[in-house]
Amino acid sequence: QVQLVESGGGLVQAGGSLRLSCAASGRTFTSGAMGWFRQAPGKEREFVAAISWSRGTTYYTDSVTGRFTISRDNAKNTVYLQINSMKPEETAVYSCAARATYYSGTYSISDDYDYWGQGTQVTVSS
DSSP states (O other), X not given: OOEEEEEOOEEEETTOOEEEEEEEESSOOOSSEEEEEEEOTTSOOEEEEEEETTTOOEEEOGGGBTXXXXXXXXXXXXXXXXXXXXXXXXXXXXXXXXXXXXXXXXXXXXXXXXXXOOOEEEEEEO
């Protein structure tokens, strides 16, 4: 049984940084990708970033490019999201998701993922 467990969320002041982790167990991923999504209260879930397992190709939504960095440790089956220069409007539940197979998209569509973590709350105070 595949499990994704996020950690690293919390309260941070505007302009601050956090590092989120997502550890996968129950399956070793060698293809496909791991993605991060976020959902703010009253809003739809939105794509944040993704990284392919095989080549480490990264994808970002425009609003986080230059401030967020996604990385992976294949040996640990873990993906990280370094978040810098945080903004209050980025307060949300951040969730990781895993897709087990390759496809030619940008991994930005939530329906294309096979497994989901429970999410970790990130709160940015102004």
